[in-house]
Amino acid sequence: MDIKGNSDCAGCPQFNAKGLKKLGVNTENFDFVVALAGNPNTGKSTVFNALTGLHQHTGNWPGKTVIRAEGAFEYNDQKYKLVDLPGTYSLLSTSEDEEVARNFILFGKPDVTVIIVDASRLERNLNLVIQILEITDKAVLCLNLMDEAKRNHIKIDERTLARDLGIPVVPTSARFNEGIPELIKTIDEVANGKIICKPHRIKNVPNNIQKAVLKLSAEIKKQFPTIPNSRWIAFRLLEGDTRIINALRTGELTQK
Amino acid sequence: MKKKSVENIISLSNNLRWQIGDDFHDHLAEGIYADASEIVNNAVQTDNQKKQFRLDSKIDKIVTSKIWGFPIMFLILGLILWITIIGANYPSSILANLFLENIHPALKSFASNIGMPWWLDGFLIDGVYMAVAWVIAVMLPPMAIFFPLFTLLEDFGYLPRVAFNLDYLFKKSGAHGKQALTMSMGFGCNAAGVVATRIIDSPRERLIAIITNNFSLCNGRWPTQILIATIFIGAVVPSSLSGLASVSAVIGIAILGIFFMFFSSWALSKTVLKGEVSTFNLELPPYRPPRFWKTVYTSLIDRTLIVLWRAIIFAAPAGAAIWLISNINIGDQSIAAWIINSLDGFGFLLGLNGVILLAYIVAIPANEIVIPTILMLTVLVTGIAGGDGAGVMFELDSANETANILKAGGWTLLTAVNVMLFSLLHNPCSTTIYTIYKETKSVKWTLLASILPLIMGFIVTFLVAQIWRIII
Secondary structure (H helix, E strand, O other): OOOOOOHHHHHOOOOOHHHEEEEEOOOOOOOEEEEEEEOOOOOHHHHHHHHHOOOOOOOOOOOOOOOOEEEEEEEOOEEEEEEEOOOOOOOOOOOHHHHHHHHHHHHOOOOEEEEEEEHHHHHHHHHHHHHHHHHOOOEEEEEEOHHHHHHOOEEEOHHHHHHHHOOOEEEOEHHHOEOHHHHHHHHHHHHOOOOOOOOOOOOOOOHHHHHHHHHHHHHHHHHOOOOOOHHHHHHHHHHOOHHHHHHHHHOOOOOO | OHHHHHHHHHHHHHHHHHHHOOOHHHHHHHHHHHHHHHHHHHHEEEOOOOOOOHHHHHHHHHHOOOOOHHHHHHHHHHHHHHHHHHHHHHHHHHHHHHHHHHHHHHHHHHHHHOOOOHHHHHHHHHHHHHHHHHHHHHHHHHHHHHHHHHHHHHHHOOHHHHHHHHHHHHHHOOOOOOHHHHHHHHHHOHHHHHHHHHHOOOHHHHHHHHHHHHHOOOOOOHHHHHHHHHHHHHHHOOHHHHHHHHHHHHHHHHHHHHHHHHHHHHHHHHOOOOOOOOOOOOOOOOOOOOOHHHHHHHHHHHHHHHHHHHHHHHHHHHHHHHHHHHHOEEOOEEHHHHHHHHHHHHHHHOOOOHHHHHHHHHOOOOHHHHHHHHHHHHHHHHOOEOEOOOOOOOOOOOHHHHHHHHHHOOOOHHHHHHHHHHHHOOOOOHHHHHHHHHHHOOHHHHHHHHHHHHHHHHHHHHHHHHHHHHHO
16 A cells, blocks of 8 residues: 555655654644545545555545545645545536535635546546636546546646646556556645646636626626635626525635 | 625626627537647547447447346346355355354453353453454455456446446436446446535436435345345255255345336336426446556445444343343343334234344344345244354354244244345344435425335235245
């Protein structure tokens, strides 16, 4: 279960096994909250286990995690609380597991959201990624299941992907603990502001919608200058999402 | 001030919504997809010459085919049960030997050496210790085999295919196709299955899935089925076929459970839970070769030990309770004997007996302790020598000995069959009932979910008993 790696890995500054302490379920006094989001069956729980040293049950079927699991790890003397969210395809519908995921990213305001995607089914997974990037601007894309992508002869240009999405991209094979040290380092850099994300914004919508969103989000920003996701709230208001309208009224969305 | 600005924003959004028209949602969804495909075109290269996922779709064609889908399902389940039944025998008898024939006498002599009063010695060693030892000896070996095997299958990616095969039947019975997944979870533990119904978004179909989850034979009931089938069903055929016969009997009960689940889903959706069936997309994930040792290790830590621990926690007080009701007399009989005598008449109608019914009452906290309780109470009532006296769960290192005790307690083949049926069809354990209440937040649905299977159990065992007695 430990991140061991061979001697080459251990010598690399990326590795930093000494700085890492898996804390299991001990989630008290954390410095940062990290959310794990992603489509069902992309290996979120496996990544969660690799980071925390826990043994949350993993299974190869969509919808295995329905409640959020929490764990923690320590890296360079900073404590990270990790929350494994239920897998969802989208944040636009209303089933209970989707709402758990959406509400946590929106109201729980995690310091970093790690979005885990299946590298061999990237296009389908990006649907959720793009939605999450409208909500939060501190995110890391974990390109998981790289071993399967390789087996299926899929090549991904991670730098282009990172540039287009505006967030760091880390390829991993969590089942084999590959890429986990790099993932931890990237989480640390985003949490501490060493990497500033410029997340992708939804582009391919008709002009009149784009204008309406701009106008509305400008108004939201004017009234609540600290709000990070005015555009996404604008989307939801235009859709008439009553949960969001209520949250705006009660001040749930606007207080930090 | 703030309130006003919020209302401003909301009214602005209402105005804008009018201007952009009502296909906003579709435009947004399309926009997201268009963005995604642009990004993928820039960053992803696929080698089209090598056909992707070829092996996966080949396997899928077989395991989800109309002809082979179901036989393969039953074959796999049968194989897992077979390995469990055969493999658990030896470690079970070794553990029973250790706990009950070596440690138990040692504890007894230690207790008498330090001059422990008989009631404390009986309460602690014959009650609490024996119950716990029995549960470990009986449950640990089959669980330690069954769970890793099931988990390997799960990690490989077979469960969604089961859901795919069963989807049509679920739709026919007015339930949600995802119920196939929660049903499969129920084969491990009903409480877990009930929590898993959260993946079903329609409240109506979710309730159906919650109420009928108890028809999945849970891990606390597998050992009961396996033991009774081995002793009684295996004995009616030539010994060369007895293994096959007992496995078939257990699978038969599991399938009967699935049948009852479909039947009650259908009945519920036609009566108290009427409504449309919702459609959904089921993703068939790629097959993934499981990481064998890691899976075995985690499933042992994660499932086996947790379930075992739960059983022990419930077995200890149950052992104490059994010892007490067997040793406290009212008039000339112990409390247990009074209860058993008063339940005997009703038990006979159901092809069971008072001992079995009392055991199911004692075992409400955990199904796992049904068999130990039945054995202990049977010894008490029949007064067979060989046990350590009233209220002691004693050693049973071979199925033969268990059979002798049960036969002395008046068991016939009918009793065995009806115990298997009743083990499938009775109220959920208290953990599951509590979970149902937490998930539904409704006393009404919790009551229905608890009582419905019990009533079915009464009806089925009653009918089987009457018909059996007429024919044989």
